Amino acid sequence: MGRYALQRLLGVIPLLFVVSVLVFLFIHLIPGDPARLIAGKDATLDEIQGIQRQLGLDQPLWRQYIDYMGNTLRGDLGNSIRSGLPVTDLLGSSIMPTVWLTLLSMAWALIIGLLIGMVSAVYHNRWPDYVGTLVSISGMSIPGFWLGLVLIQVFSVELGWVPTGGVDTWRSYIMPSLTLGAGIMSMIARYSRSSMLETMREDYVRTARAKGLREYLVVGRHALRNSLIQVVTVAGLQFGFLLGGSVMVETVFSIPGIGRLLVDSILYRDYTVIQALLLIFAAQFILINLLVDLLYGVLNPKIRYS
Amino acid sequence: MTQHLLEVEGLKTEFKRGGGSVTAVAGVDFHIRKGEVLGLVGESGCGKSVTSLSIMRLLKDTPGKITGGSVRFEGTDLTKLSEKDMRRARGNDLAMIFQEPMTSLNPVLRIGLQLTEPIMLHLGYGRKKAREHAIHMLKLVGIPRAEEVIDEYPHQLSGGMRQRVMIAMAMSCNPKLLIADEPTTALDVTIQAQILDLMKRLKEEQEMGMLLITHDLGVVAEMCDRVVVMYAGRVVEEAPVQELFSNPKHPYTKGLIQSVPKLRQKVRRLESIKGNVPDLSQMPPGCKFAARCPFAMEKCVASEPELIPLAGASERKSRCWLTQDEAVEGGDRA
Amino acid sequence: GSNSNNNGAASGGSSSASPSQTTETSSGASGKGITIAINTNIITLDPHNASDTHSISAARTMYEGLLGFDENMNLIPVLASDYKISDDGLTYTFTLRDNVKFHDGTDFNSAAVKANIDRILDEKNNLRLRKSFLKVAKVETPDDKTVVFTLSEPYNAFLNKVAMAGMISPKAIQEEGADIAKKPVGTGPFVFKDWTQGDRLVVEKNPNYWQQGLPKVASVTFRSVPENGSRIAMLKTGEADFIYPMPTEQVSQVEGDKNITIDKTESTIVRYVTLNTTKKPFDDVKVRQALNYAIDKDAYIKVVKSGLGVKLNSTMSSKTQYYSEQPGYDYDPEKAKQLLADAGYPNGFNAEIWGENDSETIKGMQFIQQQLAQIGVKLDVKSMEGGTLSDMINSAKTPEESKIQMWYVSWSPSSGDADGATRGLFSSSMFPPAGSNTAYYKNDNVDKWIEDANKATDPEKAKSIYADIQKTIWQDAPWMFMGVDQIISGSRSNLSGVKVFPDGSINVLNAEVK
Amino acid sequence: MSGNSIGMGAGAPLPAEALAPEKSKGRARAFFRKFCKQRLALIAACFIILLFIVAAFGPFLTPYNPDTPDYDALMKGPSAAHWAGTDEYGRDILSRLIDGTRLTMAVSLSSVLIAAVFGTILGLLSGFYGGWWDRLIMRGSDVLFSFPDLLLAIGIVAILGPGLSNVVIAVAVFGIPSFARIIRSVTLSAKQTLFVEATRSMGAKNSRIIWRHIFPETLSSIIVNVSMRIGGAILAAASLSFLGMGAKTTEPDWGAMLSMGRDYLSIAPHIVYFPGLTIFLAVLAFNLVGDGLRDALDPKTKN
Amino acid sequence: MKEKETPLVEVKNLKKSFEVKKGFLGRSQPLNAVDGISFAIRKGETFSLVGESGCGKSTTGRLVTRLLAPNEGEVWFDGRNISRLSDNQMRPVRKNMQMVFQDPYASLNPRMKVKDLVAEPVLIHTRLSAKERDKLACELLETVGLNSRHAERFPHEFSGGQRQRIGIARALSVRPSLIVADEPVSALDVSIQSQVLNLLQDLQENYGLTYLFISHDLSVVEHISDRIGVMYLGTLVETAGKETLYERPLHPYTQALLSSVPVPDPTVKRERIILKGDLPSPVNPPTGCRFHTRCPSCMEICKRRAPIFREVEPGREVACHLYDEEMMKLERK
Numbered sequence A: 001m002g003r004y005a006l007q008r009l010l011g012v013i014p015l016l017f018v019v020s021v022l023v024f025l026f027i028h029l030i031p032g033d034p035a036r037l038i039a040g041k042d043a044t045l046d047e048i049q050g051i052q053r054q055l056g057l058d059q060p061l062w063r064q065y066i067d068y069m070g071n072t073l074r075g076d077l078g079n080s081i082r083s084g085l086p087v088t089d090l091l092g093s094s095i096m097p098t099v100w101l102t103l104l105s106m107a108w109a110l111i112i113g114l115l116i117g118m119v120s121a122v123y124h125n126r127w128p129d130y131v132g133t134l135v136s137i138s139g140m141s142i143p144g145f146w147l148g149l150v151l152i153q154v155f156s157v158e159l160g161w162v163p164t165g166g167v168d169t170w171r172s173y174i175m176p177s178l179t180l181g182a183g184i185m186s187m188i189a190r191y192s193r194s195s196m197l198e199t200m201r202e203d204y205v206r207t208a209r210a211k212g213l214r215e216y217l218v219v220g221r222h223a224l225r226n227s228l229i230q231v232v233t234v235a236g237l238q239f240g241f242l243l244g245g246s247v248m249v250e251t252v253f254s255i256p257g258i259g260r261l262l263v264d265s266i267l268y269r270d271y272t273v274i275q276a277l278l279l280i281f282a283a284q285f286i287l288i289n290l291l292v293d294l295l296y297g298v299l300n301p302k303i304r305y306s
Numbered sequence B: 001m002t003q004h005l006l007e008v009e010g011l012k013t014e015f016k017r018g019g020g021s022v023t024a025v026a027g028v029d030f031h032i033r034k035g036e037v038l039g040l041v042g043e044s045g046c047g048k049s050v051t052s053l054s055i056m057r058l059l060k061d062t063p064g065k066i067t068g069g070s071v072r073f074e075g076t077d078l079t080k081l082s083e084k085d086m087r088r089a090r091g092n093d094l095a096m097i098f099q100e101p102m103t104s105l106n107p108v109l110r111i112g113l114q115l116t117e118p119i120m121l122h123l124g125y126g127r128k129k130a131r132e133h134a135i136h137m138l139k140l141v142g143i144p145r146a147e148e149v150i151d152e153y154p155h156q157l158s159g160g161m162r163q164r165v166m167i168a169m170a171m172s173c174n175p176k177l178l179i180a181d182e183p184t185t186a187l188d189v190t191i192q193a194q195i196l197d198l199m200k201r202l203k204e205e206q207e208m209g210m211l212l213i214t215h216d217l218g219v220v221a222e223m224c225d226r227v228v229v230m231y232a233g234r235v236v237e238e239a240p241v242q243e244l245f246s247n248p249k250h251p252y253t254k255g256l257i258q259s260v261p262k263l264r265q266k267v268r269r270l271e272s273i274k275g276n277v278p279d280l281s282q283m284p285p286g287c288k289f290a291a292r293c294p295f296a297m298e299k300c301v302a303s304e305p306e307l308i309p310l311a312g313a314s315e316r317k318s319r320c321w322l323t324q325d326e327a328v329e330g331g332d333r334a
Numbered sequence C: 001g002s003n004s005n006n007n008g009a010a011s012g013g014s015s016s017a018s019p020s021q022t023t024e025t026s027s028g029a030s031g032k033g034i035t036i037a038i039n040t041n042i043i044t045l046d047p048h049n050a051s052d053t054h055s056i057s058a059a060r061t062m063y064e065g066l067l068g069f070d071e072n073m074n075l076i077p078v079l080a081s082d083y084k085i086s087d088d089g090l091t092y093t094f095t096l097r098d099n100v101k102f103h104d105g106t107d108f109n110s111a112a113v114k115a116n117i118d119r120i121l122d123e124k125n126n127l128r129l130r131k132s133f134l135k136v137a138k139v140e141t142p143d144d145k146t147v148v149f150t151l152s153e154p155y156n157a158f159l160n161k162v163a164m165a166g167m168i169s170p171k172a173i174q175e176e177g178a179d180i181a182k183k184p185v186g187t188g189p190f191v192f193k194d195w196t197q198g199d200r201l202v203v204e205k206n207p208n209y210w211q212q213g214l215p216k217v218a219s220v221t222f223r224s225v226p227e228n229g230s231r232i233a234m235l236k237t238g239e240a241d242f243i244y245p246m247p248t249e250q251v252s253q254v255e256g257d258k259n260i261t262i263d264k265t266e267s268t269i270v271r272y273v274t275l276n277t278t279k280k281p282f283d284d285v286k287v288r289q290a291l292n293y294a295i296d297k298d299a300y301i302k303v304v305k306s307g308l309g310v311k312l313n314s315t316m317s318s319k320t321q322y323y324s325e326q327p328g329y330d331y332d333p334e335k336a337k338q339l340l341a342d343a344g345y346p347n348g349f350n351a352e353i354w355g356e357n358d359s360e361t362i363k364g365m366q367f368i369q370q371q372l373a374q375i376g377v378k379l380d381v382k383s384m385e386g387g388t389l390s391d392m393i394n395s396a397k398t399p400e401e402s403k404i405q406m407w408y409v410s411w412s413p414s415s416g417d418a419d420g421a422t423r424g425l426f427s428s429s430m431f432p433p434a435g436s437n438t439a440y441y442k443n444d445n446v447d448k449w450i451e452d453a454n455k456a457t458d459p460e461k462a463k464s465i466y467a468d469i470q471k472t473i474w475q476d477a478p479w480m481f482m483g484v485d486q487i488i489s490g491s492r493s494n495l496s497g498v499k500v501f502p503d504g505s506i507n508v509l510n511a512e513v514k
Numbered sequence D: 001m002s003g004n005s006i007g008m009g010a011g012a013p014l015p016a017e018a019l020a021p022e023k024s025k026g027r028a029r030a031f032f033r034k035f036c037k038q039r040l041a042l043i044a045a046c047f048i049i050l051l052f053i054v055a056a057f058g059p060f061l062t063p064y065n066p067d068t069p070d071y072d073a074l075m076k077g078p079s080a081a082h083w084a085g086t087d088e089y090g091r092d093i094l095s096r097l098i099d100g101t102r103l104t105m106a107v108s109l110s111s112v113l114i115a116a117v118f119g120t121i122l123g124l125l126s127g128f129y130g131g132w133w134d135r136l137i138m139r140g141s142d143v144l145f146s147f148p149d150l151l152l153a154i155g156i157v158a159i160l161g162p163g164l165s166n167v168v169i170a171v172a173v174f175g176i177p178s179f180a181r182i183i184r185s186v187t188l189s190a191k192q193t194l195f196v197e198a199t200r201s202m203g204a205k206n207s208r209i210i211w212r213h214i215f216p217e218t219l220s221s222i223i224v225n226v227s228m229r230i231g232g233a234i235l236a237a238a239s240l241s242f243l244g245m246g247a248k249t250t251e252p253d254w255g256a257m258l259s260m261g262r263d264y265l266s267i268a269p270h271i272v273y274f275p276g277l278t279i280f281l282a283v284l285a286f287n288l289v290g291d292g293l294r295d296a297l298d299p300k301t302k303n
Numbered sequence E: 001m002k003e004k005e006t007p008l009v010e011v012k013n014l015k016k017s018f019e020v021k022k023g024f025l026g027r028s029q030p031l032n033a034v035d036g037i038s039f040a041i042r043k044g045e046t047f048s049l050v051g052e053s054g055c056g057k058s059t060t061g062r063l064v065t066r067l068l069a070p071n072e073g074e075v076w077f078d079g080r081n082i083s084r085l086s087d088n089q090m091r092p093v094r095k096n097m098q099m100v101f102q103d104p105y106a107s108l109n110p111r112m113k114v115k116d117l118v119a120e121p122v123l124i125h126t127r128l129s130a131k132e133r134d135k136l137a138c139e140l141l142e143t144v145g146l147n148s149r150h151a152e153r154f155p156h157e158f159s160g161g162q163r164q165r166i167g168i169a170r171a172l173s174v175r176p177s178l179i180v181a182d183e184p185v186s187a188l189d190v191s192i193q194s195q196v197l198n199l200l201q202d203l204q205e206n207y208g209l210t211y212l213f214i215s216h217d218l219s220v221v222e223h224i225s226d227r228i229g230v231m232y233l234g235t236l237v238e239t240a241g242k243e244t245l246y247e248r249p250l251h252p253y254t255q256a257l258l259s260s261v262p263v264p265d266p267t268v269k270r271e272r273i274i275l276k277g278d279l280p281s282p283v284n285p286p287t288g289c290r291f292h293t294r295c296p297s298c299m300e301i302c303k304r305r306a307p308i309f310r311e312v313e314p315g316r317e318v319a320c321h322l323y324d325e326e327m328m329k330l331e332r333k
């Protein structure tokens, strides 16, 4: 397992390299001059050129890339163009809120989604199935920012149950993770429903019944594990989207996470921060894929043992 | 008359399909005695599996439903049992082996768990004792390294081994009746020979009744005491195995036996039954075989003959107008 | 005569910096902290490098300059108790206040001031404030309490710039280096506690603050809450004691709420549309005037600003130095059509209007589009992301290359000075990319006056020059003059003393929780 | 011909009908029957058809001019005159919703179709040819996947300038990698099918195998995914609007209406509720139809 | 004599291995699906390959038709080495070799009409117009015992046997000289199976076809073949004419195989040779003779050295040390 993981991780390096080049080209292709944006509207040309010199933005692109890569490889992500703060500081403070947010979203989305999926599958084409389907499809039809705003209006302003946002207590995370998880929950519910339905048609489920097992064992032990294998893959992919897609939720709920950091950095063309963030996104995406594969192996002995 | 182990009478199973429903099994009668192997043969789709699933009441996840007849097992009608009582019987008195050893075992659970499930459930053994019993069963079906195999996953075993595991599982609670639905069809001949050998041996040791479903007449000839031939959801002939092969009565049975290429038979051309099995949803009114029957008469197309015991032989029945005259006078018509 | 402290240095007549502590109570320090929700992140805590208002607000809780602003953007003495300006306008002499200590315990003295100015001027540091001090030829410290600045040429706005420069402890500058942006050490009423960029800044009461009895709250927390709806929700739930900006749309809703107080002030932020005077049809002054007549500014305030704003009556806000109100351009579509016809566009014309993509700007552009449609001018509204827009504007190296036609935008002079509200926008040396004269407005008189005003050491003279400038530009109409923003903040009713100044910075010195 | 009687036994030749029972309703018909079985999906499909009609004839259906402001009737709640109330400019929200249908549908449909076309081509190539192609395309989609959507969107909108088509492209680009992956996996399994191997063994060119045999296999996944994704595209476009990167800001589109109106949530909620509800219903409908299509096209689900 | 003897297909020491990943931890390993087999098929003859599942029959079939490229060895078709041809060069050759597949359900594209299915090879290889193709398709359908009225239908409307006829019609459409039939009847019911077997025999007579017939069913193979090759784990263990093979199997595997076939006659009681154990994995096959782990007459040498596949009597080749006189001699020493 360890060697496999290592192998996979090493295989990631070229990908990261490609990503870094693309990212670099891409963000430099986007119009907008960070020097001008930082300097502000009333800046003089001299001032702007000074900033460009200081940041090395007057160098040819390839030179900038080499410098950047050199520093990155040395573990120096540089300083934010906009605030002058070390990029590592910025990342350090914004990663955890996003990680918590996504983990919590994922957790409840998985639990509820699987539950709905299972109930839907067991009561296939009966009313619990219809209700489950409706709930799950509704979950993916609501715009996230809208759901967030409504939740705040109802649960914070009207009822005063939970804080409107921030990251002060675990209670601050309730609404954001509800909002963020809604779509994923729906996805998982739908995938687990269809994969459960498929699994329930398998021969070994019939075998389990032929043994005289009770229904909950048939479903819970024999069908669920097998469906999980497929659901995990979907959930893993979604996880990547979660991390990247938390921008809106972080904005609505004032969570100082990497999503918001990214938006801000993009708006100000804070190249160093964007580059670092994108490498993190890429690495995270790859890591999650790897994790999914490993989990896949844990759940699926065929892969684990052969 | 002595009580049979299993008595199936007028069993009828329908499937919902589209708007209406089709009758996959349309009034099947047969019986199995203790220690007897009954073969159930017939073409694909004639209702063999549905019959066996109906007996086990395993139609839950299909659109199928038993709509008539009775399945008496040691006197009790299984079709009338509550789901709970039926669960108690399944895996215990009645065990089943399925055709596909590759897919009938749960790929993500260890052999041990799957084997001990029915043992703990029906025999009430503890985990440890159940495991010992499971190992014993694995040894019984001739699996080498039983102690290791029990902790492995199905995909680590070959097809033949898996089918042995399935057999061990089915036999683990000393069933009185074993239903084997094409247990060797998916296996290679050399492995099939091993498995058939094993089943024969076990059957003799355990004294249980067996319903062996197959389309391979060779297997029937080797394994069975009596044979029931099905066609289009109906029993068309029933006979002791020797007589079936030496003197088939129903034209379908005849055609079937003649169309099988036999080793060292050296015929230029094979006989064959023309045409195809009729579609379940569009059954002709008369004899279901009439359209393919070389001896079909007008009568055959018009009305369907009944399954009638034949005179001169014990336990012979046939569903054909041609053999009606051989019928036992005043015999107990089904 | 010598022009000393035209704002009355000794008196501290404004409420904000009043050293006379009549209101002093022990309960002021009762351990209450307050939370202020703002709409963007605090970028840096380096007072010499902060360019956005919230960073400036944040820095000002911990840092003070020799001078400061009151709530009308008038200059007031802070760390300097007095100052003198020589007649030639080249020498500025500041007398420093006694007994002021930095948070790290070191003394505030003239050496500290010099160290700060050196830091600002050091090219290596590349600080935003540097350009404001480029005219400083030398800084002398004849004694501990006196600092003398000598300028290379007269600079009318110099005092405003001095007011922008917060004083950092020289020891901290030495020790922290660049990290000073994360760990501020100043003389201000609050001491740095904790800062997570993007989330919050916490500052605590400075127990040794030189103004007796201040501050009256134990701590101040700034939280960045970008979403309008969330910010107001926090105010309603009491999670925030003060929010700025208060979303204009929501004002009417909370106005009846007795727990919430709304405060409105006119700002220095002006909103306008620049018209590229080098491009047809905007090269004709009649067309430009016609466009100005075509806008119903009352409706503009009502619709776009939810009634919270005032019409722009000059090139700058009334809160800006040397403001002079101009008459005219009342809503008159008939006259507008007439002017257009006179200019040879009886059927109007088509044009593009550019702007950023925030909802407020989009709303404004839509409004303008609707209004101009009445006189036959069809606008194509192009809202662009800020960086892109800036590139679109600044990629033209000469007026001929410029693509810009109309740009709906706002401007606020960073230190409330008239030069800042004029030069960059109307001087012909400030065509993009050098500056923000996106109207490509060129009037030789105006160019000359801008230089003259800058050198004028007499405020009265400066005032009259700026009046000429404003009048001329108003008539030339290189802009459509739209409105002046109101600064609207919301606070819990039990909080007083938190003020937003016309430049948008938040002052918490007098914050008090009842 | 001699073969004529082969295997037909001695009896008289049977009529063809007896050989193969007449059930040649065709797959399309069967699919339609299956689909109509699903009530929810059917209702949703009707709703979508309605949307298309509204999109086509929008300008003739609006009770008011959707762009005419009425400064005396700002943010009025629903009434007999204005069924869905008026917005912050006093414009009739219902008219704007009707008018916005066209733009919203155009953006979402075209972006999904673009994604589908490119994703399908890439998926087919990558799945069919494997090897170098496959690695390139899949790594490419990895890269795209690991690129945050938002950056892509901003980047595209920023590079190409604002405007409808660029939002379409931005939304489309998100969709390409997932389409490519789905189609790739379908292609991989279709490639394994015996009938594809059979075609190869006949000596067919790759192009023929791909377009005649594999592409039709992927069609049902394409259809299902398109219908599912349209909902997602509506949401994505709305999210772009939320971040200020929407389509044309002056013409109504639902997402822009929703995101521009959100500042009024607590004072004039109808400004947000109606666009929100419309988006919800439309996305729901597309998802339900997608679900229904999947069930109807899935050979495993019997009736 | 030489000219006459040129076989239609000649396979020389053909090898094919697949890279298989062992789990997700392991490296990929070669799986020698076909490991050095040689045989020849004369024009007009039916040559059959039998063996257990996974022994490489289908792989051989796909190598012969060049659906797979061999790792080693050569395939000669009609006097031409086709094992190194490119896809493009191979295309015209395919006109002369067509395939019939095991699964009549999966080998017909469910989306195509029967007439299009049947005429697809014609479309690929000739320039006939659509009309001519339709006409040809109808003729072909009649040839295989279907009706021209079936032409407009879709495959799902047919039963398994009928579909297999469609598959055969398709293979016939370009008048190939060789038809490779991979388990063409094993998915069919016995009653239908015999129809198809008869059809294949008739077509061979009428059109002078050559068959490479792949099956695991010894009875079927005996019925249809002229010569038979028995495969075990990627190698040929014995080839012989039908008569000799069934009368007097030489290789112990062939013997066991024959004795394992259940005979549909309850009166026959045979002495069975029941092999022990399972088929070893082709990823790491046993050393020496591949069959030695299950062989009832295994000797010492079998474990060490692989026997050579050699002609032991005219038209008969075996790979077994039992028939290896020199080896036997060596062994005795």
Ligand SMILES: Nc1ncnc2c1ncn2[C@@H]1O[C@H](COP(=O)(O)OP(=O)(O)OP(=O)(O)O)[C@@H](O)[C@H]1O
Pocket (backbone or CB within 6 Å): B015, B017, B024, B042, B043, B044, B045, B046, B047, B048, B049, B050, B051, B062, B063, B064, B215, B280
């Ligand atoms: N789940 C199901 N849903 C609908 N119809 C079914 C189902 N299972 C079986 N049938 C129908 O019932 C009939 C009998 O099927 P059954 O499986 O019993 O045949 P069989 O004799 O076992 O054939 P085989 O030899 O192929 O296993 C078939 O026509 C089949 O279409």
Ligand SMILES: Nc1ncnc2c1ncn2[C@@H]1O[C@H](COP(=O)(O)OP(=O)(O)OP(=O)(O)O)[C@@H](O)[C@H]1O
Pocket (backbone or CB within 6 Å): E018, E019, E020, E031, E032, E033, E051, E052, E053, E054, E055, E056, E057, E058, E059, E060, E216, E282
């Ligand atoms: N594309 C492939 N990739 C990897 N392994 C393969 C591939 N094709 C075949 N094999 C392996 O090669 C061996 C021989 O396969 P082949 O299909 O030729 O066997 P067969 O004799 O036709 O078996 P069956 O009777 O089951 O069809 C098997 O072990 C199989 O798993």
Ligand SMILES: [Mg+2]
Pocket (backbone or CB within 6 Å): B048, B049, B050, B181
């Ligand atoms: Mg069956």
Ligand SMILES: [Mg+2]
Pocket (backbone or CB within 6 Å): E057, E058, E059, E182
């Ligand atoms: Mg094969």
